[in-house]
Amino acid sequence: MDIKKYVDFDNLEVAFASKNDKTLKRIHFVFSSMGSSAMVKTGTALTKLALKSGLPVKGVIKRTIFDIFCGGEDIEECQRTAEQMSKFNIGAILDYSVEGEKSEAGFEATTAEILRTIEKAGKSAHIPFGAFKVTGVGSFDLLARVHAQKLLSGKETSAFQRIRERVDKICGKAHELGVKVLIDAEETWIQEPIDGLAYEMMEKYNTDTTIVYNTFQMYRKHALGELKNAHQVALRKEYFLGAKLVRGAYMEKERERAKDLGYSSPIQPDKESCDKDFDLAMEYCVWNIDKIALFCGSHNEQSNYKLCHLIEDCDLSREDERIYFAQLYGMSDNISFNLADAGFRVAKYLPYGPIKASMPYLFRRAEENTSVKGQSSRELSLVKREMERRKGK
Numbered sequence: 001m002d003i004k005k006y007v008d009f010d011n012l013e014v015a016f017a018s019k020n021d022k023t024l025k026r027i028h029f030v031f032s033s034m035g036s037s038a039m040v041k042t043g044t045a046l047t048k049l050a051l052k053s054g055l056p057v058k059g060v061i062k063r064t065i066f067d068i069f070c071g072g073e074d075i076e077e078c079q080r081t082a083e084q085m086s087k088f089n090i091g092a093i094l095d096y097s098v099e100g101e102k103s104e105a106g107f108e109a110t111t112a113e114i115l116r117t118i119e120k121a122g123k124s125a126h127i128p129f130g131a132f133k134v135t136g137v138g139s140f141d142l143l144a145r146v147h148a149q150k151l152l153s154g155k156e157t158s159a160f161q162r163i164r165e166r167v168d169k170i171c172g173k174a175h176e177l178g179v180k181v182l183i184d185a186e187e188t189w190i191q192e193p194i195d196g197l198a199y200e201m202m203e204k205y206n207t208d209t210t211i212v213y214n215t216f217q218m219y220r221k222h223a224l225g226e227l228k229n230a231h232q233v234a235l236r237k238e239y240f241l242g243a244k245l246v247r248g249a250y251m252e253k254e255r256e257r258a259k260d261l262g263y264s265s266p267i268q269p270d271k272e273s274c275d276k277d278f279d280l281a282m283e284y285c286v287w288n289i290d291k292i293a294l295f296c297g298s299h300n301e302q303s304n305y306k307l308c309h310l311i312e313d314c315d316l317s318r319e320d321e322r323i324y325f326a327q328l329y330g331m332s333d334n335i336s337f338n339l340a341d342a343g344f345r346v347a348k349y350l351p352y353g354p355i356k357a358s359m360p361y362l363f364r365r366a367e368e369n370t371s372v373k374g375q376s377s378r379e380l381s382l383v384k385r386e387m388e389r390r391k392g393k
Helices: 021-034 037-053 058-069 075-086 104-122 140-147 154-177 188-205 223-237 251-261 271-287 301-313 333-341 355-371 375-391
Strands: 090-096 129-132 180-183 212-217 241-246 292-297 323-328 346-352
Touching: 021 058, 021 375, 037 355, 058 355, 075 090, 075 104, 075 346, 090 104, 090 333, 104 129, 104 154, 129 154, 140 154, 140 188, 154 180, 154 188, 180 188, 180 241, 188 212, 188 223, 212 223, 212 292, 223 241, 223 271, 241 271, 271 292, 271 301, 292 301, 301 323, 301 333, 323 333, 333 346, 346 355
Parallel strands: 090 129, 090 346, 129 180, 180 212, 212 241, 241 292, 292 323, 323 346
Antiparallel strands: none
């Protein structure tokens, strides 16, 4: 099989068409820094100290790592970034990246901001999705108690009901405006109530088309089976299943917790098993596309190539709204821009928020690029090659 028959992720002229030389140099600097684990750890510690001490470092942060991985500090700045991406037929997914809220007032404020992203998407053809984490609108600890089937106090029962109401308010607004909304996956020990809320929303809002998507982390051993089961439930209850597939984001934390507490790790035994289940999940979704809408969140070139072939082999349109490719803003532009150039539907997660409040997200991006084998080096290699190509013109 000619894997590059429909798209070529090595076409760097297309991949970096939106970046000028100055931007490429900045990206080169950031990913060079991420290549060193020691530099990432030192830089993270110094940045935390500087922000805590009130030193004037926000400008430096914004011009480097923030501008590369975030769309802006507010929705208006994100709008400009989204419009720029739309010139290359890439949609935006507004993702309010502020983390760590623990108060009811904080949860309400985050809910209000998420609703603003949905409203913005409802007015913008190039913002097809909204996205949120349930822990942004409710207590992590409470979700853990619900997951563990602990007996809740009256106060906790009321608090969980407020979480349900916030999730319903977000999904209801998305349904009203015709905006697709992604409910992100989180740690396995809080995932069951998140799944429950997601399917409750699907049953309510996915009767005519797919509005609500749940996320399946395929580095979990049982994720493929959970996807198939969710499909069967959706068929029985007569609603469309929205399936966002990712490999996952909490692997090290999951393994450490399983080891510390003495239970079997929920994580796949190796990368090959994860890759196999991810691709099988893609196949399952495409083969059942009449009742499943697929959101393929992957930075893996082979999986993206395979999905292109699945779409063609099943004689589906590249513009089919039921199938989206997606990557994070600031990463894998060689995949995103070449897919969009070839006519497939593509969107990028566009995180935003005040710089200080967005730092946990940015620290995680830095750590992941260091820990994921080949990720930062691959990004750096692509940028170097494009810089050399431009010099040789």
